[in-house]
Amino acid sequence: MRVIYWARLGLARAQVTEALRAVPGVELQVVEKLPELLDALPGAEGLVCYDAPEPEARAVREAAEAPGGALRWMHILTAGREGFDAAGLPRGVAVTWAAGAVSPTVAEHAMALLLALARRLPEMVGQTSRGQWDRAAAGRATSLEGATLLILGLGHIGREIARRARPFGMRLVGVTRTPGEEPLLDEVHGLPALPELLGRADAIAVALNLAPETRHLLDAAALARCKPGALLVNISRGGLIDQAALRDALVEGRLGGAGLDVTDPEPLPADDPLWSSPNLLITPHYAGGGSRASLERLAEGAAGNLRRLLAGEALQHRVDN
16 A cells, blocks of 8 residues: 655654554655645555645645545644645545644643743743842732633643643633533533633633634633633634734733744744733744654554554544545
8 A cells, every 4th residue: 555644844754754664565655845745646545644734735635536546545643634624625535633642742831831921930031031130020920729720622632731730729611612521620611601701710721723613712802801810821723812902911911921832823923013912922833842752642643543444444533524
């Protein structure tokens, strides 16, 4: 079976290549550029790739759906797949994805941002660079103990955030499109309850998928409903938050701080006024990086489904398309 690995990103590239090559009966071809992929795709039965910008994803879909194509399995290595969702997934192809592979690391990053904001570390970094000893920030520092954390989105990442927040003594409230029993949390609500819940939360962690109905879910009106001094962390997608409204809330002191691993657009332009907001931390979309365990899960997820495909077994983490 011939399989193409479109290694357009560096994430887990060595691990994925090694794991796929170790599957018996597989002829693996690794490509980096879109033209190389389109040239290699005819006759290939498998494709392992990352999400891609919508125009590139559309080109892949069209090539996969071309008459006489042999592609029957596609595995997406990234948690997000907005590009392929917008362009459309190839019809007649079994599509699987890396469900939860990097979730523990992303949740760890979310907690790091939340702790940094609560303890006013952005201010302390500034003081350190100036060689300044000023304890005034101590009066603005807060603690996670006893605080209410509102988690928006209870997929793999949201649940991992809950697991890490519980030992800090936080009360955990979740918001999800399909509320149900969640043993990790104290309360679970549907999205319509969000306006009321924002006023109760000391901290908010955004882990929802970006969709038309969730774009700018946290707009000026929503941020105005937040508890004064609340902390906001986003490790999902930048488009979930109205960044102009976020800057206003930070500058006016209505929010206590914000930690963003994602922005809209990415990278955030150097002249964007958001950069100068007080008690703000921005990391360049690397929350899922730095974990050997995550890289191994990404590689094994792809190779494991490839072995199942060859054995005629049911695939894991299949996407409805």
